[in-house]
Amino acid sequence: NAGVTQTPKFRVLKTGQSMTLLCAQDMNHEYMYWYRQDPGMGLRLIHYSVGEGTTAKGEVPDGYNVSRLKKQNFLLGLESAAPSQTSVYFCASSYGGTGIFYEQYFGPGTRLTVT
Amino acid sequence: AQSVTQPDIHITVSEGASLELRCNYSYGATPYLFWYVQSPGQGLQLLLKYFSGDTLVQGIKGFEAEFKRSQSSFNLRKPSVHWSDAAEYFCAVEGSGYSTLTFGKGTMLLVSP
Helix, strand or coil: CCCCEEEECCEECCCCCCCECCCCCCCCCEEEEEEEEEEEEEEEEEECCCCCCEEEECCCCCCEEEEEECCCEEEECCCCHHHHEEEEEEEEEEEECCCCCCCCCCCCCEEEEEC | CCCCCCCCCCCEECCCCCCCEECCECCCCCEEECCHHHHHHHCCEEEEEEEECCCEEHHHCCCCCEEEECCEEEEEEEHHHHHHHEEEEEEEEECCCCCCCCCCCEEEEEECC
């Protein structure tokens, strides 16, 4: 199993450009998440999905949109990139629910720079 | 809303010495607590988690953590640090009901020879 994969690994955008980050998981997980990581800020939740066709806002959703058209994929879009969106983006997935078997599995990250 | 505080931004430990990383949480009910590790340029890997029961939790790579409800703490410990343990460590709490995690800001562990 590949686990959680993210495409691309690196990207440089100019202010105002748009792009989509792709997250894919092969573990048949119901829940998927997008985080951003900034120095000294830890990971902050952008959006998440509790199943195919659903999305919900996290802590820092402004400037981002997401879609979950297929269970295995979770897309993060930036419609008009801003320098403040320079960050490392992580995708994660989990089987859903809580309990002893609960765990979020993380992808390797996408480093995005907006100039 | 839940929150997590990791008071130490950086910690330097000599190789072979013991380690304790601090984590304090704020949550109204019994929390689910996690410690993740991130090596440079990598994603996050789960070290251990607490859900209920025994307050001393064993994890991978020789790490353990103790849940103390009275102190709202979940500190991570290792008796003897190896150079390969140098990484950033994140404490997290789950409590929203939708399996979302709230992370602390992280503690960077440096290991000196």
